[in-house]
Amino acid sequence: MESRRTVIRALATVAGTTLVATGLAITPAAAQTLVPCSPVALASAITAANTTGGTLILAPGCVYTLSTPLPSIQNTINILGNGATLTRAGSAPAFRILKVDAAGKLSLHLATISNGDASGDFGGGIRNDGTLNVVQSAIRNNRADFSGGIGGNTGSTTRIVQSIISGNTVIHNGGGLANDGDMTIAQSSITQNTALEKGGGVANDATLKILQSEIRHNEASGPTGVGGGIANFGGAGATTTLTESRVSDNTATNAPGGIYNDTGSVALLLSSVHNNHPTNCAGSPTAVPGCLG
Template identity: 35%
Template sequence: MSKAFSDILMLRGPVKSQMFIEASRLLRRRWVPVAVAAGAVCVAGAAPATAAAAQVTAVDCSANPNALQPAITAASPGDTLQVKGTCIGPFTIGKNLTLSGIGQAVLDGNQAGSTVTVANGAQVHLNSLTITGGKAATFGGGINNQGTLTVNTSTVKDNTAPSGASGGIHNQGTLTVTASTVRDNYSLGAGGGIGNNGLLTVTGSDVFGNSGDNGGGIFNYLAGQTATVIGTAVHNNTARVTGGGGIGNNAGKVTVSGSAIYGNTAPAGGGIWNGGTLTVTGSSVLLNTATGGSASGGGIYKAGGTVTLNLSVVLGNTPHNCAPSGSIPACIG
């Protein structure tokens, strides 16, 4: 491959650093009530006490690898936990909470379930963390999200769902992945990297080296479920059984914008397999491979639904770019 062609495929990697909030904001203390002396009189009509301010708490797992879950349990809604070292889980978060890593902070599921489970109704931010070592019996080896979750400047890697779906992340709520990496995750079912059963947005991220039965990189499940991929590289993922090496869309809505889908492999739809509504704008689908024969759609396979290409390139896929022949307007070869 020529250097110029290689340059076309390259995307700028996610930003890996983040400025911390100034120290004056980090050192806010939780208000602690003081006991009232016996005989003290309360003034009628006095204003109620101010609610406790959100607290920032340091959690040093390099000193105690089991420190994080007790800190999560003890935290108040809205608090921030600043995490250091490798924390051994798995972890369950059932309240509004932010976990921010310092240095090379790691959340390790210890092969004992989903590394992080976000409960229904919880609003959670995971910042600058590596999430690894998860082994889920059903969904989401790395993360099982049932609430509202933002994953920012983080890495989700080396997680498995060996008897279920969504090796890296399973979303049943609202999930935003920004400037992050989802890599080298495995599932027996759909969604090697990310499986979406809700509302998903992936922006400025890198999804690669994942493997699932279908939807090796990203899989969107059912009608009414939406996945949006913006400025993201989805590459070198594998669907082993059915379709969608890079992205598989069963019946929902998938929008791909300003992204590169390349080097993925599947029996059908090496780059993208679509059964719902797919719109690809300002993107490239390059050098993907379908192994299912001459009508298997190396770049994009349309199993059903609609496929719309806007200002996009589908090129150099094997055995051809799109299938069935003539089913996708603006796709040649």
């Protein structure tokens, strides 16, 4: 019971209703901007908010089909999606959907990010160099060399709550997500993402916490592929902690298929790793305590 209370307190810190815990509190009503269903209007609204900060309220259910990249996030900006989709046009050149600069703080709610393409780089859907909060959103069908869905760079803070990371692909590591900073994933689903090398679902080489989430049906499908679900690597400082979470039905070309742990540490707290192929954790250079098979 005490462990359950600890998890709930941790989730409250991550996902508190006002987002104060992450430094991303909603700005006053006077700073709110209604954004028409137009990619040009969205770009203009971000440019203006980069000067003053504020909240952008997207048109309900709108599909913002982008032919050119949006401005980077350089201030404290909240995007309330209202079920809108931000997607790259199929005929457009390759670019990611959103980028958060080192000084930027983005909070994204109730939106879908899709078809971003950061080929030759990382963060196909969103690249975070600053502070990023993703709440009740979907990051789908993006691609990159590293971190197909969301990439957290060195020094960044990323929080993902009640969201879906699905169908993203990379040439190297982190099909769904890759983390070089501080990343927390809570009450979310990471599914059907693909990496050719390490971490079909998630690749981590810094600090990663996964709370009450599922990592399922991801692949590390290339000739050297390992860690279909999660890959933890990059040195002794790489730490992954799973609490009340499940890693299952992931596959890799080489063992392990569930969680690959190199020289860092992976902790399983009330979490399960099962039905991954060819193994769950066996074959990792460093054992994952409590993981069998």
